[in-house]
Amino acid sequence: MTIIENIVGRVAVLRGGRYSVEVDVITTSGFGRFAAPVDDNPQLYIAEAHRAVSEVDEIIGPELIGFDASEQELIDSYLWEIDGTEDFSHIGANTALAVSVAVAKAAASVKKMPLYSYIGGTFTTELPVPLLEVMQGEDFDYYVLVRDIMEITDVVDAAVNLLEVVEKPSLEELSRASEKVGSELGLEVTLGIVQKKPLPIEEVLSTVEDHNVSYIKPMGDEDLFLELIAGTHGVFVDGEYLFQRKGILDRRYYNALSIKPINLGTLTDLYNLVSDVKSERITPILAEARYESADEALPHIALGLRCPAIILGKDSVAKLNELNRIAEDLGERGRLITFEG
Structure with missing residues (x-):
């Protein structure tokens, strides 16, 4: 039975020594646990985590006891x-x-x-392609992407080989190394870059055009995004900056959007946003928050919501392993699609 009998909160430790709340949901014959990530608040002290636990134990839990856990939308709306x-x-x-x-x-x-499978249904078979962080630089953070991926481990192999030949976060070195590694592995290995500070439009454009870049998350106004969309081919231009700051959801400005579940609230809110993104012919990419636990739910959510890609930190071993397990579970039904901008 899926009737909720108890909900328990506790303090969870995230990577980076941050704190959050972990929740257990107990039904008559089932159990679920999740530790929420934290994104942009590095000052989340343990007192805040304890306050969240009190909210769960004293307010939310008693309100939700007796609800049917299979009524996800109803429960999520009641949380609001x-x-x-x-x-x-x-x-x-x-x-x-x-x-x-x-x-x-x-x-x-x-x-x-x-x-x-619970989230996405029977025909959920397309595994999200991982974009894996490899280095952090002054202007950009760098990710590795295998566009013609055959197995989840292809991304790991590409990242490891890349780090063996590049010691410092230089775009020029990483670009050359990614092409060399791709040739050695027989794969199309490319770079993803996340802009960390404002730069002139011409510099950002030349950065993408002159290097082995297939994904960029820019930082700037609408003109930068319009120039990138017009001036690049086969490159994912991630519109998170415009979406978060100006609420712009428009294919004219960008063709991909990274989505962090922590910025939405509930699974229903996440599902609705992913649906809206797809309706605009924009590619939804599920992304980790800055501070995460080792919880393995994110790959499941990405697959269930049919997000073609997932952005992971370089220390996200648990999530990579879970993605590999899911691929094994799906067997011949599972598909890793070519990730094209």
Whole structure:
């Protein structure tokens, strides 16, 4: 049975020594657990995490006991009602996400289904391609992407080989090395770059055009995005900067959008945004937050929502291993699609 009998919160430690809330959802015959990540608040002290635990134990938990965990949309909408604000500023987006994902995990466990299949259904077979962080530089953070990927481990092999020949985060060196590594592995190995500070439009354009770059997350105004879309071919231009700051969701400005679940609140909110992104013919890419636990749900959510790619940090071993397990679970049904901009 999927009727919720108890909800328990506790403090969870994230990478980087940050704190968040972990939630257990117990049904009559199922169990779900999720530790929420934290993105842009490096000063989340343990007192804040304890406050979130109190919200779960004293307010949210008692309200949700007796609900059916399979009624995801109903529970997620009730979390908004409990919060009473427009942005989860009362109970916190991380608390809402922890409860929401734990509820889905509990319902999936009752049905003895993997989380990705519970979220996405029978025909969920297209594995998200990993963009794996390799280095951090002054102007950009650098990721490795295998465009003609055959196995999840192809990305790991490419990243390891890249780091063996490049010691410092230089775009020129990484570009040359990625082409060399790709030739040695028989794969199309390319770079992803995330802009960290404003740069002249011409410099950003030349950076993409003159190097082995297939993905960029720019930082700038609309003109930069328009120039990148017009001046590049086969490159993913990620519009997170415009979307977060100006609410722009428009294919004319960008063709990809990285989405961090922590910025949305609940699984239902995440599903709705991914659907809106797809309706604009923009590629949704699920992304880790800055501070994550070792929880393995993110690959399941990306696959269940049919996001073609997933952005992972260089220390995201648990999520990479889980993605590999999912590929094994799907067997011949599983497909890794060529990731083209």
